Amino acid sequence: MKRRNFLTLTAGTAAGAALAACGSSGPSDPGKAGAGEASYWFLSGPPGEKPRTGAVERFNAANPNGKVKITTFQNDAYKDKLKTAMGAGQGPSIIWGWGGGGLKQYVDAGQVEDLTDFFAQNAAVKDRLFPASFGPATIDGKIYAMPSETVQPIILLYNKEVFEKTGLKPPTSWNEIMALVPQLNAKGVAPFSLGGQSRWTNMMWLELLFDRIGGTEVFNTIYEGKDPKAWSNPAAIDALTKTQDLVKANGFVKGFSSITADSNADQALLYRGKAAMMLHGSWSYGIIQAEGGNFIKDGKLGYMNFPAVEGGKGNPDDTYGNAGQFLSISSKATAEQKDIAKNFFKSLFDETEQKDWIGTGGVPIVKDAESKLSASPDADFLKFIYDVSSKAKNFGQSWDQALSPTAAEALLSNIAKLFTLDVTPQQFADNMNAVIGK
Amino acid sequence: MTIAPPVVRTAPPSASSAGGSGSVSWMAWPALLSFTLFGLVPLVGVLVLSFTSWSGQTEEIPFTGLDSWRSVLTDPGLPHALWVTFLIMAVSWLVQTPISILLGVFLAAQHRYRAVLAVLYFIPLLLSQAAISITYKALLDPNFGLGAGLGLEFLQQDWLGNGTLALGVVVFVVSWQFIPFHSLIYQGGVRQIPASMYEAAQIDGAGKIRQFFSITLPQLKYTIITSSTLMVVGSLTFFDLIWVLTAGGPGDATRALAVDMYQRGFRSNLMGPASAIAVILVLCGLALALGLRRLGGRDQADSQMEGA
Numbered sequence: 001m002k003r004r005n006f007l008t009l010t011a012g013t014a015a016g017a018a019l020a021a022c023g024s025s026g027p028s029d030p031g032k033a034g035a036g037e038a039s040y041w042f043l044s045g046p047p048g049e050k051p052r053t054g055a056v057e058r059f060n061a062a063n064p065n066g067k068v069k070i071t072t073f074q075n076d077a078y079k080d081k082l083k084t085a086m087g088a089g090q091g092p093s094i095i096w097g098w099g100g101g102g103l104k105q106y107v108d109a110g111q112v113e114d115l116t117d118f119f120a121q122n123a124a125v126k127d128r129l130f131p132a133s134f135g136p137a138t139i140d141g142k143i144y145a146m147p148s149e150t151v152q153p154i155i156l157l158y159n160k161e162v163f164e165k166t167g168l169k170p171p172t173s174w175n176e177i178m179a180l181v182p183q184l185n186a187k188g189v190a191p192f193s194l195g196g197q198s199r200w201t202n203m204m205w206l207e208l209l210f211d212r213i214g215g216t217e218v219f220n221t222i223y224e225g226k227d228p229k230a231w232s233n234p235a236a237i238d239a240l241t242k243t244q245d246l247v248k249a250n251g252f253v254k255g256f257s258s259i260t261a262d263s264n265a266d267q268a269l270l271y272r273g274k275a276a277m278m279l280h281g282s283w284s285y286g287i288i289q290a291e292g293g294n295f296i297k298d299g300k301l302g303y304m305n306f307p308a309v310e311g312g313k314g315n316p317d318d319t320y321g322n323a324g325q326f327l328s329i330s331s332k333a334t335a336e337q338k339d340i341a342k343n344f345f346k347s348l349f350d351e352t353e354q355k356d357w358i359g360t361g362g363v364p365i366v367k368d369a370e371s372k373l374s375a376s377p378d379a380d381f382l383k384f385i386y387d388v389s390s391k392a393k394n395f396g397q398s399w400d401q402a403l404s405p406t407a408a409e410a411l412l413s414n415i416a417k418l419f420t421l422d423v424t425p426q427q428f429a430d431n432m433n434a435v436i437g438k
Numbered sequence: 439m440t441i442a443p444p445v446v447r448t449a450p451p452s453a454s455s456a457g458g459s460g461s462v463s464w465m466a467w468p469a470l471l472s473f474t475l476f477g478l479v480p481l482v483g484v485l486v487l488s489f490t491s492w493s494g495q496t497e498e499i500p501f502t503g504l505d506s507w508r509s510v511l512t513d514p515g516l517p518h519a520l521w522v523t524f525l526i527m528a529v530s531w532l533v534q535t536p537i538s539i540l541l542g543v544f545l546a547a548q549h550r551y552r553a554v555l556a557v558l559y560f561i562p563l564l565l566s567q568a569a570i571s572i573t574y575k576a577l578l579d580p581n582f583g584l585g586a587g588l589g590l591e592f593l594q595q596d597w598l599g600n601g602t603l604a605l606g607v608v609v610f611v612v613s614w615q616f617i618p619f620h621s622l623i624y625q626g627g628v629r630q631i632p633a634s635m636y637e638a639a640q641i642d643g644a645g646k647i648r649q650f651f652s653i654t655l656p657q658l659k660y661t662i663i664t665s666s667t668l669m670v671v672g673s674l675t676f677f678d679l680i681w682v683l684t685a686g687g688p689g690d691a692t693r694a695l696a697v698d699m700y701q702r703g704f705r706s707n708l709m710g711p712a713s714a715i716a717v718i719l720v721l722c723g724l725a726l727a728l729g730l731r732r733l734g735g736r737d738q739a740d741s742q743m744e745g746a
Contacts, residue, residue, distance in 0.1 A: 258578075
């Protein structure tokens, strides 16, 4: 009896250990396509699933001999599944992703097709799209992904009702933000909502502060990975210090480091009036519309681009966020599957798909979408997003997507500690300098 | 206690199946096979991977000798993760063991209302860890949770946003879920103690408390060792609970070894160092299980029922 207990225990530990080793293929793959079919995996759930599925259905109806077969996953499940499937050579023909550092790993491993020639031969496909959307799809001067879907800049959202009731004005600069913080706290409203446990939410603050204070080259130097002290740039230290100043002044809602963005509790704090402002991706609009009752209909949601920092070198028109989603073609796919995928890319952004995306409160990354925005009930917001995205001299990619997964995880883990005041700006810079280029 | 041999023996045992062990050894095969397949083989795989710098994405696996081990062993995150793991293990043992023993003793008595209570106590064990974590996370939310809803000041702490409190919450939730299981083990253990011992103690004039410390506890020695082994080794692999509750945060306050392993392997794409941590986990588990076995295993020949 005892012996068996012991064996079971050991087996239990080993099973835990096996977690780290499971990279092998499981039983037969649900997403595997048959002959004459290209498989395509993407994220399930609103707002994106309906437009994505619709585009595939219309393509399949028009191309009965070369269909696209879809399999959908939830966000985190998708990331893990894709990672293990690609490692085992069992990935889909069309890979749905975020571009940047994650795409670069696939490029380095020779797992995705070079699409530079495809875009050269199909200039019409390329020229329709926002030029900025090709940034995260381009690695070492070559294009490895088809930009698609919508543009999602990071914006400062605020609750107009809170500002009316408290008699305060939304901020137009960093100093005004710091002045608002004690005033809002005195009225019992948290200045900023933040889903800090998700960590990338905190990262958005750094992205914009780095940009407003030091301009685009601060992060670009980090991204290029040649300067081993890039994080120690005085502008970076200044931005990190300002972030901690805001934390220390109780700028963020109480308990922010245990709030997750996945639960949308951070959005709820804003529309319920418990927090006055929130820095978040433009997709927040869709979430608040779905969950916030009449908040948007009653005109209570305010929004603006992140304000300037006094004395900063950055252009206040610049923005950060997702310049689109990115579809790559697996180099393991057969010639037939690759052709189907390329035909599918050409079919994207038809009238119906554009309308579907606009219906979700998103701006499709095609230039001809602008004229369709005014017909939408959310025209004001959509035009604002279109303006922010098209005026931006620099549309920066989310840092955790731009960097390699190794550096991104180090970044997120240090950001969490920065916001809980467990590391000083100097320690943060030292820790991050250590993973430059990794 | 002895088991009586069969009264009638129809045929003498043949030479091939002589001895009891020969005829039953096949019973170990299914377990051994699945243990080899799902325990030992992955273990060897992990050991091999710990000498590589595989990203998890490529088909070729680059061998880089001791690089992964060097990076893990020199990382200040490792002692921290070990400390967090140890803390969770020690505190949850300290919380669970006394409560489980008392509950087990209470439930061992044969009363109908106690049987009903036993069923109720058992419920937390039937729930999945992820579901429990999500529920507690919602209940403890500083803005929309129980404290805010009921307006109770003392419940309105930043439960999962303060390092010490978050660690406390993890221990609490672990205990909440596993105390029923360990109570069950102790209940069984207490029922094995012969009633004659208590009768003798009563004649000698020992009260209930004296009986508990002089008879129940010493007789439960092996049960305590079994239950502690399960607790201690089990706590090494707490992952889902911590991951859902705190994701290792705030900062890295609850970043235990298993969480650290997952973050390195599946977030940073560093399968080599993650495998090295997995090996460290296995070694810790083996050392602890063996150590605890030693505690009670030296005098195996001794009867568990001294004086019975």
